[in-house]
Amino acid sequence: MKKLLLILLLCSTSIVYSQGIVFEEGKFIEVTEIAKKTGKIVFIDFYTDWCGPCRNMVQNIFPIKEVGSFYNSNFINYKINAEKGEGIELAKRYSVSAYPTYFFINEKGDVIYKFMGARDQEGIIKEGNKALLLKSNIEKISLMEKVCKNHKNDTNFLKEYVDLLIESGREAGEPLNNYILLMDNDAMQDLNNIRYFENISLYSPAVMDKMIATLSYLYGIDPKSGLFAKLNKASVKSLSTLLRNSGKKSTVDELESLLVIKSKFTDFGNKDNITLASMGSGIALMPADELRLSYYKAHKMVIEYSLLFERYIDNYIALNSAEKIEKENMNLEIMLDDGMKKLAESGKSKEEIENSKKMFGMVNVFRTVNFRYYSTYILNGYTDYLTYNNNSIEAITKVSGWIEYSYLTCKQYDIAETAANILIKLNYPAKARIIIEDFLKNNTNNKSITPEQMETIRNILYSLL
Incomplete structure (x- = not known):
């Protein structure tokens, strides 16, 4: 009987190690209690629902057999959503400000080592080994x-x-x-x-x-x-x-x-x-007013937030009208066509012409990232502005214009869907219909838009008929 139990235990252990990292369930204090009993370091994954690199780690790195074998044998593994439940306070306690962030702590909660960002198989094991070496530094x-x-x-x-x-x-x-x-x-x-x-x-x-x-x-x-x-x-x-x-x-x-x-x-x-700020160069490159708005929002400074948000968005739109941006995009397309023709006429090789196209593509990517940022900034920030202005008619009217602008400067699927639904909610169905019809017109043959996404957009249109 004892041999049978031992065999079963070994088999279950083998299964655990072959299925990737196994994370403990329960409260944080329960995990530290396990650490006290086992003498192991606790590995913590701070993640959020919206974090792409976090999902990549969960889907592609944590399930790897070798990663699981290493982490399950050396650590008590625990993951927690930094924006929900107990995770909110733990994120504050450990000053988590980016995702994913990983901590190795002892049974008392003292930090042994931390690192931020996704890793590949070799990298995540390397970080674990570093934590094991640094354990002696705690004392x-x-x-x-x-x-x-x-x-x-x-x-x-x-x-x-x-x-x-x-x-x-x-x-x-x-x-x-x-x-x-x-x-x-x-x-x-x-x-x-x-x-x-x-x-x-x-x-x-x-x-x-x-x-x-x-x-x-x-x-x-x-x-x-x-x-x-x-x-x-x-x-x-x-x-x-x-x-x-x-x-x-x-x-x-x-x-x-x-x-x-x-x-x-x-x-x-x-x-x-x-x-550059959006791509990880640091919030020191963000506009000062955005940093102020972030502070006002976090500290519920209602009046300050409302006044600055309105001024900030209005000023941005005044300097970057949808018409101006559309004209710039058209001019860039013309410049690209002319440039490619001149390169071909000058006898440049196909490789040189392709490299030039790639350089132009990068310029376009940077422009798109910038416009998308402000579109999402408006779509994510308008609710607080309305709340702080008691959903007044004046505030709703202003917001409807902002939402419309967010689509006109970034005509991507998720922006179109979100903007249209917001306008419907604000009782501006005509503006929502214009967005949906424009999106359908311009993306009929766009292979990057999935059939499911097109169906979602069409359903919004049907609801407006």
Whole structure:
């Protein structure tokens, strides 16, 4: 009988290891209790429903046999939606700001290591191995944290402590600020110290002044130098972290101070760029008013949000009318046709012509990303604006114009469907019908639109007849 039980246990274990990562169910505290009993590290996957890379990991990486075997044997695995239930508080506790974010913690909840973003099979196992190696650092970090206040001017101590914190994926906070303030000019221009400049997480006017002074000096010597480019990129990354953290503060003062610093960064070529910001270059490249709106919304500053949202959207539309954008798109198409003809006439090879087409395609992609961003920004933000204005007739009328604009500047399927449904809800069926009919007219032979999507659009039209 005992042999039979042992065989069954081994078989079940084999099945678990061959089916990919097995995640524990239940509350967070229950998972840490398992960690206490087993002595294992807890691996946490912070995800959201809308996160594409999160879905990719769940569908394509976590189910891999080798990944499951490694993680199931070494860790207690737990995943939690950062925007629902217990996940909301846990995301705040661990300062989760991007998805997916993965943590390795001990049974007490102390962070051993964290990393952000999707990984392939080799990468996810590599991150796990790193966490196993860093487990021994927990006790040392704890001891150094207790005596850190007595070593504010001790460069060697601060460097060792900060290195441990950064290596573990933790915020280095005040110890890092103190370390940077002790650096001389040569150290501030040392490429080996870039890792410190990109991990600033606690706002210090003195530290930021020092960073700006160094950037200004290097920019004045050679704005195209590799050193300046790397320090600038690191500084933008840290400024993005500081701006994100300021959103959690009880007053808007720190955000406003950081926006002043952000304006100084434009002197080094860091102009607002929605496209780059959306592609991961950092929220320091977002427009200042959007950062303000994010803060106002999070802190339920109703009047401030309503007034700024209206002004911000109206100003954007005034500068980027649908007619202007359509004309620019037509001109770009004409330029492409003319350019391809000239290249062919000049005897350029097919490969050179194709490369030119690809370059134009990239320009078009960046433009599309930008217009789509503002369309979705309107579609996602209008409800708060209406609520804050008590759904007044004036507010609804204004919003209907914004919704119409969101489709005219980005005529993609999901934008068309969402915009039409919103207009129907706002009692503007005629405007909704114009959008649906325009979409059907322009996408009859568009193979990128699935039959199911076309059916959805047609059903909206039928409901309006």
